[in-house]
Amino acid sequence: xxxxxxxxxxxxxxxxxxxxxxxxxxxxxxxxxxxxxxxxxxxxxxxxxxxxxxxxxxxxxxxxxxxxxxxxxxxxxxxxxxxxxxxxxxxxxxxxx
Amino acid sequence: xxxxxxxxxxxxxxxxxxxxxxxxxxxxxxxxxxxxxxxxxxxxxxxxxxxxxxxxxxxxxxxxxxxxxxxxxxxxxxxxxxxxxxxxxxxxxxxxxxxxxxxxxxxxxxxxxxxxxxxxxxxxxxxxxxxxxxxxxxxxxxxxxxxxxxxxxxxxxxxxxxxxxxxxxxxxxxxxxxxxxxxxxxxxxxxxxxxxxxxxxxxxxxxxxxxxxxxxxxxxxxxxxxxxxxxxxxxxxxxxxxxxxxxxxxxxxxxxxxxxxxxxxxxxxxxxxxxxxxxxxxxxxxxxxxxxxxxxxxxxxxxxxxxxxxxxxxxxxxxxxxxxxxxxxxxxxxxxxxxxxxxxxxxxxxxxxxxxxxxxxxxxxxxxxxxxxxxxxxxxxxxxxxxxxxxxxxxxxxxxxxxxxxxxxxxxxxxxxxxxxxxxxxxxxxxxxxxxxxxxxxxxxxxxxxxxxxxxxxxxxxxxxxxxxxxxxxxxxxxxxxxxxxxxxxxxxxxxxxxxxxxxxxxxxxxxxxxxxxxxxxxxxxxxxxxxxxxxxxxxxxxxxxxxxxxxxxxxxxxxxxxxxxxxxxxxxxxxxxxxxxxxxxxxxxxxxxxxxxxxxxxxxxxxxxxxxxxxxxxxxxxxxxxxxxxxxxxxxxxxxxxxxxxxxxxx
Numbered sequence: 001x002x003x004x005x006x007x008x009x010x011x012x013x014x015x016x017x018x019x020x021x022x023x024x025x026x027x028x029x030x031x032x033x034x035x036x037x038x039x040x041x042x043x044x045x046x047x048x049x050x051x052x053x054x055x056x057x058x059x060x061x062x063x064x065x066x067x068x069x070x071x072x073x074x075x076x077x078x079x080x081x082x083x084x085x086x087x088x089x090x091x092x093x094x095x096x097x
Numbered sequence: 098x099x100x101x102x103x104x105x106x107x108x109x110x111x112x113x114x115x116x117x118x119x120x121x122x123x124x125x126x127x128x129x130x131x132x133x134x135x136x137x138x139x140x141x142x143x144x145x146x147x148x149x150x151x152x153x154x155x156x157x158x159x160x161x162x163x164x165x166x167x168x169x170x171x172x173x174x175x176x177x178x179x180x181x182x183x184x185x186x187x188x189x190x191x192x193x194x195x196x197x198x199x200x201x202x203x204x205x206x207x208x209x210x211x212x213x214x215x216x217x218x219x220x221x222x223x224x225x226x227x228x229x230x231x232x233x234x235x236x237x238x239x240x241x242x243x244x245x246x247x248x249x250x251x252x253x254x255x256x257x258x259x260x261x262x263x264x265x266x267x268x269x270x271x272x273x274x275x276x277x278x279x280x281x282x283x284x285x286x287x288x289x290x291x292x293x294x295x296x297x298x299x300x301x302x303x304x305x306x307x308x309x310x311x312x313x314x315x316x317x318x319x320x321x322x323x324x325x326x327x328x329x330x331x332x333x334x335x336x337x338x339x340x341x342x343x344x345x346x347x348x349x350x351x352x353x354x355x356x357x358x359x360x361x362x363x364x365x366x367x368x369x370x371x372x373x374x375x376x377x378x379x380x381x382x383x384x385x386x387x388x389x390x391x392x393x394x395x396x397x398x399x400x401x402x403x404x405x406x407x408x409x410x411x412x413x414x415x416x417x418x419x420x421x422x423x424x425x426x427x428x429x430x431x432x433x434x435x436x437x438x439x440x441x442x443x444x445x446x447x448x449x450x451x452x453x454x455x456x457x458x459x460x461x462x463x464x465x466x467x468x469x470x471x472x473x474x475x476x477x478x479x480x481x482x483x484x485x486x487x488x489x490x491x492x493x494x495x496x497x498x499x500x501x502x503x504x505x506x507x508x509x510x511x512x513x514x515x516x517x518x519x520x521x522x523x524x525x526x527x528x529x530x531x532x533x534x535x536x537x538x539x540x541x542x543x544x545x546x547x548x549x550x551x552x553x554x555x556x557x558x559x560x561x562x563x564x565x566x567x568x569x570x571x572x573x574x575x576x577x578x579x580x581x582x583x584x585x586x587x588x589x590x591x592x593x594x595x596x597x598x599x600x601x602x603x604x605x606x607x608x609x610x611x612x613x614x615x616x617x618x619x620x621x622x623x624x625x626x627x628x629x630x631x632x633x634x635x636x637x638x639x640x641x642x643x644x645x646x647x648x649x650x651x652x653x654x655x656x657x658x659x660x661x662x663x664x665x666x667x668x669x670x671x672x673x674x675x676x677x678x679x680x681x682x683x684x685x686x687x688x689x690x691x692x693x694x695x696x697x698x699x700x701x702x703x704x705x706x707x708x709x710x711x712x713x714x715x716x717x718x719x720x721x722x723x724x725x726x727x728x729x730x731x732x733x734x735x736x737x738x739x740x741x742x743x744x745x746x747x748x749x
Contacts, residue, residue: 006109006656010102014333015374036154036163037336037343038279038304038658042110051102054658057336059343060378061164062490066259076491079334081374084382086496086506089467092399 008041013056015079018064024073025049031064031074040064109656114308115599121312123149124578125571126299127274128282128349129320131160132560133551133567135265136212137318140571142272146578148571149312150274151301153281153661154344156266161322161341161552162560166258167388167485168245169213169223169561173206177237177244177251180427182206185252186731188429192439193530194689195706195725196362198556200538201566203731209561211746212568213254219271221264222257230480233472234416243476246390246444248419250427255476258484258560265564279304281661282321283598285352285547286311290590292715293357295545297584300594302664307602307657309595313586315578316546318570320563321349323533323552324672328366328525328626330618331373332611339526340371340379341552344665349553351668353534354675359543359712361723362532362555363679365690368627369520370528376518380485381492383464383510384517385447388481388488390431391418393468394447395507396458401468403453407443415470418445437529437689463507478503523626530556532679535710538728538738539577540570543712546581548574555708572742600652601663607653610666616644617666617673625673629680630695637677644670675711682720683709 018039027047032040037057040050060076068074125141127134130152138150152159171189173182186203217223224241225231235244235255243255269276280301287294296317301310324347325339336343354360371379380388393415394402404412406422421428421444428444447453454460466474483493501508511517533555534542541548550570551563601607624637649667654660685705686694708723728734736743 006113007106008109008656008658009106010104012333017336034155034158036159038154039336041107044108044110051107053102053107056333057343058334059336059487060491061158061342061487062494063158063164065490065494066164067158076495078378078491078495079374082377082381084377084496084511085509086383086463086501087509088505089395089399089465089507090505092395092397092463092507094398 008053010051011054011056015055015058016077017055017058017060018052019075019077020049020052021073021075022049024070026070026073028069030067030069034063034067036061036063111305111657113657114303114306115602117308119308119310121149121310123147123275123312123314125316125318125574126312126314127151127318127320127571128299129153129322130156130276130278131320131322131551132162132265132563134160134318134320135269136564136567137320137550137571137574138269138274138276139215139272140568141318141575142269142274142571144572144575144579146575148274149314150269150276151280151282152276152278153304155278156269156276158262159344160262161345162258162486162563163262163342164259165484165486165489166261166560167255167481168559169209169254169256170559171202171206171252171561172210172213172254173252174208174210175242175252175254176240177242179250180252183731188442190726192429192437192442193556196365196556196689196708197530198536198554199726199731200536200540200728201554201557201562203735204569205562205565207735208565208569212561212564213256215268216261216264219264219268221260223254230472230476233476234419235476246419246431247421247428249421252427255480256484257480258486259489277310280310281664282348282352283664284594285317285356286586286590286594287356287544288584288587290587292713293544295584296547298586299352300591300598302598302657302660304657304661307660309598311586311591313584315581315584316548316574318548318550318574319349319353319534319553320550320567321345321347321553323347323527323531323557324350324669324676325527326614326618326669327673327676328523328618328621329369329372330614332615334373335611335614337373340528345552346665346668347672348665348668349549350533350675351671353542353544353547354671354713357544357713358547359535359710360532360555360675360679361535361708361710362690363676363711364683364692364709365532366525367528367691368522369524369526371518372520372524375520377511378487378491380482380488382517383462383508385464386431388485389464389477391415391445392477393465394462394510395465395468396453396460396462398459400458402447402458402462404445404447406445407440412445415473462510464510465507466503467505467507474503523622525621525626530558533557535708535723538734539573540566541573541577546577548577573738598664599660601654601660604651604653607651608648610652610659610662613644613648613652614666614669616648617670620644621673621676625677625680628693628695631681634677634681638674641670641674641677678711678718679709682711
């Protein structure tokens with residue numbers, strides 16, 4: 001039913017929010033149905049994993065991960081610039097050097 | 098690899114229906130399916146109206162709280178509350194020196210708890226049914242309700258908000274609202290196609306098929322959030338340009354402005370707090386506010402940063418952080434209201450970062466859940482972070498998977514207090530009671546038949562406000578539809594809207610929506626930044642006109658998805674114009690509105706202590722004003738407009 005004159009080109013983003021593991025993904029497309037920004041497109045091959053077409057539009061709320069019925073099939077990747085650090089409380093104290 | 102997204106062009110996988118038009122007919126058309134929209138649909142349907150609801154994204158997860166929320170504020174009618182709706186609404190208005198929506202916040206205080214009971218009926222979790230927190234200070238063991246902030250007065254509830262959006266969706270469907278997803282409300286239709294005319298319906302475009310939809314409706318409820326991306330845009334990570342989700346672009350504001358809707362307080366903006374990769378996701382770093390209230394903060398050597406009451410007295414016990422000060426009846430929020438401190442309702446807060454550093458505390462600071470009593474630790478990390486809007490998967494699950502242990506680890510803090518990024522003064526945002534549409538006691542706007550709810554309203558705030566004003570506006574819109582005659586669409590207006598909306602499909606190359614979006618923020622930062630003047634603002638209007646004449650008329654969309662983004666960006670451009678006109682209209686500086694005029698430097702001169710309004714009419718922009726407290730007495734006005742609801746309540 002697709003229109004051959006209408007195309008999409010994958011977004012050139014500086015983030016890589018979604019990893020789909022093709023071996024675990026069953027192509028059910030639930031992630032695609034709940035994504036608020038509609039960043040996925042269904043795979044032309046039935047049962048194939050959805051394409052991450054507009055990664056730059058991700059809001060990082062994780063709806064796709066929450067809805068996925070296959071544990072580990074889809075992962076949300078925090079941008080490295082947003083990595084947060086924690087440490088054991090016991091390690092806090094005056095510097096020893 | 099089969100999982101990889103092709104680099105080259107992909108044929109559009111959905112049917113393309115640019116040339117199709119679907120006609121719908123409704124008593125009440127709700128545009129926007131977040132918290133306010135779902136409840137507007139339920140409220141209207143509860144009165145027997147035929148309801149259509151358009152949602153740009155997917156109703157199951159969409160809206161600012163689609164993936165969760167952890168607080169339900171101002172629930173004054175919950176059985177444990179020691180404050181009345183009148184006291185809370187009065188506090189909200191006085192804290193903001195009158196610049197607040199007394200109507201909508203009274204509705205929130207009076208009906209917010211009813212909406213929670215609705216949610217529970219549709220499958221959401223609002224109480225500690227598993228007895229996980231039995232015996233905790235913040236729990237009422239009879240009702241199993243749980244409270245945040247002020248444990249004495251008990252009017253803010255802790256809730257399991259990750260269960261809420263599905264319940265709202267279910268409720269709208271059970272009440273037989275026609276919920277239409279992936280459909281962006283894009284233009285209002287008015288009687289005779291005139292600016293200022295009665296609203297008779299709207300048009301929409303579908304983000305997957307490009308189909309055009311025309312809905313004729315006796316009344317319309319706007320539930321489309323608030324303007325974003327006016328000053329902040331993050332190219333390459335556009336989805337996190339602002340705190341609110343990217344599909345919230347203030348489409349309703351732009352739609353209403355075009356046909357003569359009236360706005361107030363849009364001259365108020367705050368310095369940005371979150372945008373792009375320059376800040377951390379909200380509540381993902383060590384802090385002691387909101388979701389994390391009232392977590393202990395420690396310095397790099399493990400020393401506790403003192404907690405202080407509103408008089409600067411140190412609070413030795415953790416329990417003191419959850420109690421009003423001596424002589425104070427109740428406090429509104431812990432951690433103060435950093436932008437709007439107000440002594441009477443100010444809650445406990447840690448010593449300011451600068452003061453702590455001066456006293457020898459060493460940076461960086463950390464949130465220290467190990468120091469909290471076990472129930473407090475468990476409720477912050479286990480429940481609140483597990484249910485807040487964007488923390489369940491990206492923070493709670495991720496940190497747990499990577500080994501974060503709240504009983505032994507401390508989490509680093511990066512900014513001053515709860516903000517986690519630093520922004521320039523001209524990088525602004527609508528946050529903390531911003532402007533919006535003017536409303537009466539029916540939540541109707543100046544346009545006959547157009548109602549507003551949630552963040553479309555001026556001085557909006559949070560999910561409880563969205564849900565309660567949504568339900569209320571839905572009921573009033575149904576009443577209006579039942580008591581006003583049939584409506585007729587103006588064919589020329591419909592055709593004009595179609596031509597306007599599909600214009601970006603007419604060319605194969607041109608300007609991308611991202612390029613236009615970035616350019617809008619530059620105009621706003623340069624000419625409508627932290628300091629304003631007539632000269633700067635007029636230059637800003639010229640900049641907007643230049644973008645409209647050049648880039649906006651060369652926007653290109655390859656497919657329905659791009660078309661939606663292009664139309665959102667054109668709405669942002671319209672909202673920029675609306676905001677500049679709002680700033681021009683107030684010819685005085687105001688501390689409360691965070692509004693500084695170089696050409697009118699006197700702060701808050703008494704003659705300007707009023708709501709300044711702007712709206713378009715046939716000849717241009719009309720400026721007006723409304724007195725502070727124009728809405729009159731809370732209880733009597735509310736009761737006059739809601740006799741039926743009050744009767745039902747007595748039955749309940």
